Amino acid sequence: MPFQLPAEFRDQPTPFYYYDLDLLDQTLAALTAAARPGNFQVHYALKANSNLPILARINQAGLGADCVSGGEVARALEAGFGAEHVVFAGVGKSDAEMNLALAADIFCFNAESVPELRVLDELARAQGRRARVALRVNPNVDAYTHPHITTGLDANKFGISLPDLAGVIDQLDQLPNVELIGLHAHIGSQITELSVFAALSRKLNDLQTWLEDRGHRLPHLNVGGGLGIDYEQPDQHPIPDFRTYFGMFEQHLVRRPGQQVHVELGRAVVAQCGTLLSRVLYVKESQHTRFAILDAGMTELMRPALYGSHHHIQNLSRPAGSPEQAYDVVGPICESTDTFGRARLLPETSRHDLLAIRSAGAYGEVMASGYNLRGKAPALYR
Numbered sequence: 001m002p003f004q005l006p007a008e009f010r011d012q013p014t015p016f017y018y019y020d021l022d023l024l025d026q027t028l029a030a031l032t033a034a035a036r037p038g039n040f041q042v043h044y045a046l047k048a049n050s051n052l053p054i055l056a057r058i059n060q061a062g063l064g065a066d067c068v069s070g071g072e073v074a075r076a077l078e079a080g081f082g083a084e085h086v087v088f089a090g091v092g093k094s095d096a097e098m099n100l101a102l103a104a105d106i107f108c109f110n111a112e113s114v115p116e117l118r119v120l121d122e123l124a125r126a127q128g129r130r131a132r133v134a135l136r137v138n139p140n141v142d143a144y145t146h147p148h149i150t151t152g153l154d155a156n157k158f159g160i161s162l163p164d165l166a167g168v169i170d171q172l173d174q175l176p177n178v179e180l181i182g183l184h185a186h187i188g189s190q191i192t193e194l195s196v197f198a199a200l201s202r203k204l205n206d207l208q209t210w211l212e213d214r215g216h217r218l219p220h221l222n223v224g225g226g227l228g229i230d231y232e233q234p235d236q237h238p239i240p241d242f243r244t245y246f247g248m249f250e251q252h253l254v255r256r257p258g259q260q261v262h263v264e265l266g267r268a269v270v271a272q273c274g275t276l277l278s279r280v281l282y283v284k285e286s287q288h289t290r291f292a293i294l295d296a297g298m299t300e301l302m303r304p305a306l307y308g309s310h311h312h313i314q315n316l317s318r319p320a321g322s323p324e325q326a327y328d329v330v331g332p333i334c335e336s337t338d339t340f341g342r343a344r345l346l347p348e349t350s351r352h353d354l355l356a357i358r359s360a361g362a363y364g365e366v367m368a369s370g371y372n373l374r375g376k377a378p379a380l381y382r
């Protein structure tokens with residue numbers, strides 16, 4: 001079904017985000033059905049979208065929470081996620097953030113360096129607790145995605161590189177207040193070449209054997225997130241191919257008896273249910289280019305400016321099949337990167353037309369800024 005904005009929102013002041021909670025529920029149903037046969041534990045990465053109505057649905061569907069800040073840990077708990085289903089990742093966790101997560105007794109810290117482990121050990125001792133940790137390894141697997149959102153290569157700041165792992169494990173033996181329970185890897189985002197997850201699985205298999213040779217048998221494996229979505233054709237593929245995704249791990253990851261496998265998905269859960277709605281302020285024709293200047297910009301949706309990413313754009317005010325022209329669709333912000341798309345074919349577009357910028361549910365509203373002293377666009381749900 002092509003996208004339609006519910007009638008009650010058509011006269012709403014723009015810009016605003018609209019979330020289709022039915023599509024979110026359908027996505028969650030497909031996800032949990034695909035995860036069930038292999039008994040995968042799915043954690044939702046809050047950083048993709050942390051709005052409470054969305055978190056409530058995700059929590060109801062039985063997912064855990066993957067957090068990358070103290071604020072997200074607090075939000076997850078506020079939204080009703082049980083602390084025993086919360087994991088906390090991030091390359092730079094502050095003492096205050098770790099203390100908050102320790103006090104809540106979250107399930108697991110995904111730790112990324114020896115200095116971090118030392119601080120965590122001290123803070124846990126001070127609280128009279130033992131922190132469960134998974135070591136985030138950098139498996140040096142190419143995710144074949146945009147360089148700005150790849151995280152699993154040696155050149156990235158994330159994780160512990162494999163040559164350093166032996167040293168980290170030795171250090172762990174001297175930290176009595178942290179308990180090693182697992183391995184964690186997250187190699188990138190918007191991954192559409194799913195064989196990447198087979199390569200990741202094989203790396204983890206080797207690592208596990210290596211760890212077992214050193215006397216460490218780990219009850220948990222966390223393979224991160226990164227499953228991509230179809231930004232080009234959101235109506236053809238509103239729900240990601242979760243079956244093939246989990247199938248990769250079922251086929252290639254050698255699970256030890258009783259071992260639990262965790263995944264952390266953000267984008268794949270929420271991207272397609274969110275749309276940014278904006279009206280055309282002006283159509284400006286210059287010698288070479290026809291610009292559609294919108295009332296939304298990079299302050300509402302930063303992904304195109306940040307990563308040059310593509311979002312499908314539709315003019316909802318013109319009937320389908322109208323003759324089309326090429327427009328550069330831009331925002332009002334004083335930055336040249338404030339551009340949603342170049343040479344986009346749209347029906348002849350005029351002032352006040354309502355445009356839908358699709359697939360904006362993940363890494364959209366959460367990255368909104370007040371640059372140029374702009375107000376925050378509201379979120380509407382149905």
Ligand SMILES: *Cc1c(COP(=O)(O)O)cnc(C)c1O
Binds near residue numbers: 045048186224266
């Ligand atoms: C961002 C992130 C995720 C989620 O990534 P998606 O590509 O949105 O699925 C999962 N785990 C960690 C550690 C992350 O930083």
